[in-house]
Amino acid sequence: MEKYISTIKLLSGGFVITLEIFAYTLVFSVILGLLVSKGRMSRNPVIRSLVRIYISVMRGTPLMLQLLLVYYLPYYMFGVKTGNIKIGPYSYDFIATIIAFTVNYAAYFAEIFRSGIQSMPKGQYEAAQILGFSKSQTFFRIILPQVFKRVLPAMTNEIITLVKDTSLSRILSIKEMFFFSSSAAARMSSIMPFIIAGVFYYVFNGIIEITMNRVEKKLDYYQ
Amino acid sequence: MKVFEMKDVKKAFGDLRVLKGISMTVKKGEITSIIGPSGGGKSTLLRCATTLETIDSGAIMIGDQTLVDTKDGKTTYCSKKGLQEIRSKFGLVFQNFNLFPHFSVRRNITESLVHVRKMSRDEADAVCDRLLEKMQLSDKADAYPCNLSGGQQQRVSIARALATNPDILFFDEPTSALDPELTAGVLRVIRDLAQEHMTMVIVTHEMAFARDVSDHVIFMDDGKIVEEGKPSQVIDDPQSVRTKAFLNGF
Ligand SMILES: Nc1ncnc2c1ncn2[C@@H]1O[C@H](COP(=O)(O)OP(=O)(O)OP(=O)(O)O)[C@@H](O)[C@H]1O
Ligand SMILES: [Mg+2]
Numbered sequence: 404m405e406k407y408i409s410t411i412k413l414l415s416g417g418f419v420i421t422l423e424i425f426a427y428t429l430v431f432s433v434i435l436g437l438l439v440s441k442g443r444m445s446r447n448p449v450i451r452s453l454v455r456i457y458i459s460v461m462r463g464t465p466l467m468l469q470l471l472l473v474y475y476l477p478y479y480m481f482g483v484k485t486g487n488i489k490i491g492p493y494s495y496d497f498i499a500t501i502i503a504f505t506v507n508y509a510a511y512f513a514e515i516f517r518s519g520i521q522s523m524p525k526g527q528y529e530a531a532q533i534l535g536f537s538k539s540q541t542f543f544r545i546i547l548p549q550v551f552k553r554v555l556p557a558m559t560n561e562i563i564t565l566v567k568d569t570s571l572s573r574i575l576s577i578k579e580m581f582f583f584s585s586s587a588a589a590r591m592s593s594i595m596p597f598i599i600a601g602v603f604y605y606v607f608n609g610i611i612e613i614t615m616n617r618v619e620k621k622l623d624y625y626q
Numbered sequence: 627m628k629v630f631e632m633k634d635v636k637k638a639f640g641d642l643r644v645l646k647g648i649s650m651t652v653k654k655g656e657i658t659s660i661i662g663p664s665g666g667g668k669s670t671l672l673r674c675a676t677t678l679e680t681i682d683s684g685a686i687m688i689g690d691q692t693l694v695d696t697k698d699g700k701t702t703y704c705s706k707k708g709l710q711e712i713r714s715k716f717g718l719v720f721q722n723f724n725l726f727p728h729f730s731v732r733r734n735i736t737e738s739l740v741h742v743r744k745m746s747r748d749e750a751d752a753v754c755d756r757l758l759e760k761m762q763l764s765d766k767a768d769a770y771p772c773n774l775s776g777g778q779q780q781r782v783s784i785a786r787a788l789a790t791n792p793d794i795l796f797f798d799e800p801t802s803a804l805d806p807e808l809t810a811g812v813l814r815v816i817r818d819l820a821q822e823h824m825t826m827v828i829v830t831h832e833m834a835f836a837r838d839v840s841d842h843v844i845f846m847d848d849g850k851i852v853e854e855g856k857p858s859q860v861i862d863d864p865q866s867v868r869t870k871a872f873l874n875g876f
Contacts, residue, residue: 526724534738625727
């Protein structure tokens with residue numbers, strides 16, 4: 404019994420880092436994804452193709468590889484010693500993780516946002532234009548709220564995948580939950596820590612699903 | 627006093643010439659109906675007048691401002707600032723309403739007042755309440771468009787267009803998307819506006835309504851104005867073969 408409790412405690416400590424990776428990635432990749440989706444629909448053909456290439460590379464290569472690339476790139480390309488880099492309490496390992504996750508997830512979110520934005524009827528833009536709304540007012544007041552509702556189910560899928568993908572950061576020795584569960588499993592010669600880790604992920608994703616369902620229900624008041 | 631004027635407006639989509647030189651004027655308080663067969667360019671005319679499409683040549687004036695003019699073969703639009711000013715002078719009512727589904731009726735009407743005209747919420751609400759009463763929709767201020775009938779939605783969209791107090795209101799087939807039993811309410815609202823001498827340009831297939839309400843009727847076919855004049859002339863006693871053929875279909 405003691406073993407279980409100490410393992411749960413150990414994993415809870417790691418879960419805080421898991422949550423941090425999750426939260427930073429979600430916020431940054433949604434913002435970056437919006438910008439990328441704009442670039443993907445840009446009138447400028449150069450921007451449009453560059454963004455398209457970026458998205459296809461992000462979706463076509465493993466996230467694990469992207470993590471390693473972001474981690475090693477500064478040193479092997481520019482000779483920058485990343486050991487001394489620190490932003491607040493975060494070392495470069497953690498920063499590289501957030502960058503790689505953000506850049507990867509932004510590509511997925513961008514495609515979701517793009518399809519949502521393109522599904523909006525032209526009449527919404529036209530009505531807004533006639534009423535004198537500026538381009539940015541039209542986007543943020545009229546279009547985006549409706550797009551958000553349309554893309555919510557697709558976003559929920561990505562968010563759930565993100566929770567599971569945080570475990571990949573173990574490759575950069577980030578001390579998140581999965582790191583602790585593997586080391587505890589090795590130390591104890593037991594799969595019990597893995598099962599507990601699984602329960603953590605499962606419960607967390609359950610909470611996310613319930614929350615997103617609530618948000619969807621809340622937006623049921625129109626259409 | 628002229629509120630709206632078009633001079634020799636031409637517009638093509640690729641090779642398809644849709645407006646082949648349209649000239650018209652609308653005086654203050656006057657109601658002009660535009661009738662004609664499908665594909666004749668009526669919607670395109672309204673969309674050019676309301677800045678939703680750009681023209682290839684010709685001139686458009688709204689109030690005392692020039693939206694676009696052609697001089698020495700060069701067609702130039704006014705500045706961005708001028709465009710913003712001109713957009714505050716007219717309203718457009720769409721065939722399919724184009725209400726904002728995520729906003730309540732009240733916010734549909736007040737959003738532009740608050741965020742474009744910079745009115746206070748209270749002022750905007752007062753405007754909204756007055757207009758909803760006029761549309762006989764006072765009890766629907768907090769409803770969402772999806773819970774209204776088509777006729778009610780169209781009346782909300784008329785209220786939204788009126789909220790900015792435009793000098794001229796354009797309608798593109800305001801009742802075509804409605805079930806027959808719902809058109810009457812919308813037409814009654816437009817009649818009321820006519821009584822108040824609201825300047826309006828109405829594209830419509832409702833001939834009886836056009837005859838009653840208009841001061842001026844334009845029959846348009848194949849990108850040209852074929853015949854125009856008082857309703858008693860154009861609708862009751864058409865001269866052109868094409869106008870006759872079109873009206874015989876009703
Ligand atoms: N954006 C566009 N691109 C290409 N062609 C267009 C476009 N808009 C309109 N057209 C074409 O222009 C012609 C005139 O269309 P318009 O919608 O102005 O006619 P209308 O008189 O309003 O017809 P209806 O009574 O059916 O509404 C049609 O042949 C139409 O297919
Ligand atoms: Mg039309």
